[in-house]
Amino acid sequence: MTAVIAIQQLCHRYALAVDSRDIEGIGRLFIPEVRVGRNMTGRAALRQSFSAMLATCGATIHFIGNHTVDFIDDTHATGVVYCHEEVQPLGGTSWQVGMLQYWDDYEARxxxxxxxxxxxxxxxxxxxxxxxxxxxVPGAADSTERSLPESFPTWQRFHGEVREPDHHENV
Structure with a gap:
């Protein structure tokens, strides 16, 4: 069961990394020689691909649901992950919603x-x-909340924003 939990956490970390625009974090979730598209491989190519794709949209929300994991052997598994997504068009205020599945291959290294x-x-x-x-209505409901996605430090770095640290932010 420990391996199942680790794989499920991998998928949750992916959603958080995408939504917070943690491009380096996305890269660390894949094998070093990951295939990207038809002609590229490697984490650098993956980071470049995600940077280009995520620069074309505003905020995103990926909510992970059902997740099945099937083991091939001790270091290889496959899985199906349900995901409800919401995507804000770049510069927009409305949200597109969708439902998808990820069909995954995993490896322990x-x-x-x-x-x-x-x-x-x-x-x-x-x-x-x-x-x-x-x-x-986007943003925080009151002064005790912080607005997402702007509260993610990685979001700010991705968009080249500089913000003074708020030592009173919720953790």
Missing amino acids: DGAWLFVRRRVHRWYRQFPSQTATAQI
Whole structure:
């Protein structure tokens, strides 16, 4: 069961790294020789690919749900991960929502489980309606909360923002 938990945590860490724009963190979740697209390999290529992709959208939220893990042997496994995603278009205020699955291959190296490959299979993506009656107000509800995604230090670095540290932020 320890390996299952480690693999599930890998998927949760991926979602957090993507949503917080921790590009270095995303790279560390994959094997060093990860295949990126048809012609590239390696973590540097993966980081470059994610940087380019994430620069085209605003905030993202990936909520991880059901997760099955099947072991091939002691160091190899496959899995299916359900994910509800919300994506804010760059410069927009509305949110696109969708439901997808990741079909994963995992490998244990040096005591840690890593992604070998992730494939996205999508059920749907719903774009906001022009006649929607609900209004989403971004940001913190009151002074005891902090706004996401701007509160992530990695988000600020990704967008080249400099912010004074707030020593009273929630941890």
